[in-house]
Amino acid sequence: MSPADPDPFAPALPPGRARALPWASVLAGSLLTAIPIVASVPILPPFGLLMLLTWRLLARFALRPWAAAPLGFADDLVSGQPLGSAVLLWSLCFIGIELVERRMVFRDFWQDWLIASGAIVFCLAVGRVLALPVGARVDGALLAQAAATILLFPVSTRLVAWIDRKRGAA
Template sequence: MTAQPNTVDYRPFAPTLGARRVRAIAAATVVAGSLATIIPVVATIPILPPLGLVMLLAWRLLARFAFRPWAAAPLGLFDDLVSGQPLGSAVLLWSLCFLAIDMLEQRLAFRDYWQDWLIASGLIACVIIAGRFIAVPVGAHVDTVLLAQIVMTLLLFPLAARIVARVERKRGEE
């Protein structure tokens, strides 16, 4: 009988990334998601999802301490400046998302992937619908396009969660 090699790489005293670098990486991914709106895409209907919001929610739900509680405001301001939404809309809505997640974390002791997806789905739908009422007149008929954008964004959340998990795993390896 041969001995199995030790496959566990347990290094308790190995140096890790500092908190500033982790927060900088998280902020850079949210900024990159917000910058995706400036890529010229030809489409018959505008269903480009708010990737900055999706990345922000993925970071907040999967890596709780990646952002400080006030970080949603400056990231939302950057998203407003880049995306063309009315100034302050993402600042308000993204900050409210952080508050809602904080309230849910007080109620839920443990969460799994499906609960994170459900929380993110509800928040994404609320932000997109509230953004519609802030940016577009109420009489405009954009409900079908809005529904398509919400569905597209909800389907992209697992990809954002995968990206965040990969970055977190790489951070743990360093």
């Protein structure tokens, strides 16, 4: 038996704790953006959104469809975005992913990455329109932030898969 094989006799997490892990990881991702980091260009990815999309695409039933609203509200409180913007945008992302899933029977990692990329660009672009005046020149930083977030999707997928394996889901 290699270290990569799961131990079938390992005790599983209690059901309440196993259900709370996806919520806690999304909240931890939102809180990660509150860490004060000095940078010349603000390209820190929205880790809460990244974790939410990864949980939705990788483990579909880990978060309920309505979970985007309270998690988005918590992200709004932490990130400083206008209150309700992440609630709206994250809920629209969940609805969009649901519509895509109804059309596609099977998906692979590349399609998940493409779906997440579209949702990330949508959330960042509409969040910019909601939060900043039209004349603000932040488009270069916004593109860099979107690119950094899209490139971090495989890392978040590995992290969510590891958390999902630890919580006892197959």
